[in-house]
Amino acid sequence: AQSVTQLGSHVSVSEGALVLLRCNYSSSVPPYLFWYVQYPNQGLQLLLKYTSAATLVKGINGFEAEFKKSETSFHLTKPSAHMSDAAEYFCAVSDPLNFGNEKLTFGTGTRLTIIP
Amino acid sequence: EAGVTQSPTHLIKTRGQQATLRCSPISGHTSVYWYQQALGLGLQFLLWYDEGEERNRGNFPPRFSGRQFPNYSSELNVNALELEDSALYLCASSLSIRQGAFYGYTFGSGTRLTVV
Numbered sequence A: 001a002q003s004v005t006q007l008g009s010h011v012s013v014s015e016g017a018l019v020l021l022r023c024n025y026s027s028s029v030p031p032y033l034f035w036y037v038q039y040p041n042q043g044l045q046l047l048l049k050y051t052s053a054a055t056l057v058k059g060i061n062g063f064e065a066e067f068k069k070s071e072t073s074f075h076l077t078k079p080s081a082h083m084s085d086a087a088e089y090f091c092a093v094s095d096p097l098n099f100g101n102e103k104l105t106f107g108t109g110t111r112l113t114i115i116p
Numbered sequence B: 001e002a003g004v005t006q007s008p009t010h011l012i013k014t015r016g017q018q019a020t021l022r023c024s025p026i027s028g029h030t031s032v033y034w035y036q037q038a039l040g041l042g043l044q045f046l047l048w049y050d051e052g053e054e055r056n057r058g059n060f061p062p063r064f065s066g067r068q069f070p071n072y073s074s075e076l077n078v079n080a081l082e083l084e085d086s087a088l089y090l091c092a093s094s095l096s097i098r099q100g101a102f103y104g105y106t107f108g109s110g111t112r113l114t115v116v
Helices: none
Strands: A003-005 A010-014 A019-021 A024-026 A033-038 A044-050 A056-058 A064-068 A073-078 A087-094 A104-106 A110-115 B005-007 B010-013 B019-024 B031-037 B043-050 B053-057 B064-068 B074-078 B087-094 B111-115
Touching: A003 A087, A003 A104, A010 A019, A019 A110, A024 A073, A033 A064, A033 A073, A044 A056, A044 A064, A044 A073, A073 A087, A104 B043, B005 B087, B010 B019, B019 B087, B019 B111, B031 B074, B043 B064, B043 B074, B053 B064, B074 B087
Parallel strands: A010 A110, B010 B111
Antiparallel strands: A003 A024, A019 A073, A033 A044, A033 A087, A056 A064, A064 A073, A087 A104, A087 A110, B005 B019, B019 B074, B031 B043, B031 B087, B043 B053, B064 B074, B087 B111
């Protein structure tokens, strides 16, 4: 079964500093990969996705992520954190061998806190 | 374009009762997914429906069930409610690869179920 690991359940960065949220997956076949953001009492919103095209993916709100097959990673970055980035972030991975990339498994989430 | 809509927003039930949660997907999406987000447990996959059929089921007891209607809307039923069923229940929809493309899930805002 597909699995995804998010290192760090809580990350704090200062406003204006680099944001780095880590995501590693386990799959022998390159999957589709997604980052979602969840604000309090809301559903999840898609930030960006990798679906086997360009390995550097740009998303909304200034976020980007790079697919690194050799490291089985898909880390999320943003050069300069803003107070409005405070939220919970989820990495998700598809299961290409079993469900044709249509079923996603979500990581346990990383809560991002921005320090003024 | 209307997003994924879920109803009700909040639901309070007594232990042992039944709960019914509803989801309307984005127009044109044929796949519907249900997730449970309990406090501190991340997103746990419940059910996946496509074209009216159950495609996959997560590791939940049989008292969690659902269905998808001909208009692709979906219903999640939870029988014999237990206190630990209290959670945010998220519905998501997507196009399917069978339709020619899969771009990830679009989530609704969720139904907050409280069992007392």
